[in-house]
Amino acid sequence: GAGVSQSPSNKVTEKGKDVELRCDPISGHTALYWYRQSLGQGLEFLIYFQGNSAPDKSGLPSDRFSAERTGGSVSTLTIQRTQQEDSAVYLCASSLAASSETQYFGPGTRLLVL
Amino acid sequence: TQLLEQSPQFLSIQEGENLTVYCNSSSVFSSLQWYRQEPGEGPVLLVTVVTGGEVKKLKRLTFQFGDARKDSSLHITAAQPGDTGLYLCAGGPGSNYKLTFGKGTLLTVNP
16 A cells, blocks of 8 residues: 655755645554654654644744644645755654554655755 | 663674664653664664563564663674664654654664
């Protein structure tokens, strides 16, 4: 079956521009997670969705970051007024439920802010 | 804040050698997972250990969860070039749904 997909796979943008990153989870997975992976760092939790709601947004690094999920499926992570320190790989994962031990990751979006 | 420390950060060995990487924390985790990530890809789950003292084997890979559920190790026997990648450990999620990741061990196995 299809895994988690993310688009675009790569994004180069100029400082100050807004970007949207998309995640298509595995069909039937109710929980969806966004992580950020910076060079030399581990995965940093950003936000998680159970259905369409995000019970905890505390991992978002600033108010320039926002995310939404519609129809309990596709999610979009938006970064406004991008900064160079936003450059990283943004990974999306999904799981059957929030309590599930196994999260399945997408290939990520590599964001470079010039 | 729960933290996971992985060591070594980098490891370069020859094909056929054995190796062990470590994942340590001062916190107790409900489960400990090991992932392997290859360039340009997302992490892929290798194993989940949930019971203190648990040992799981996956072909040439042996995973152990510490008795106190604070640490774990991954041992690879007779490493092959195909084992090359970034090995990440992650704790949780437990009741707070978050996975806490270590920074990873970058393994290179030279032919």
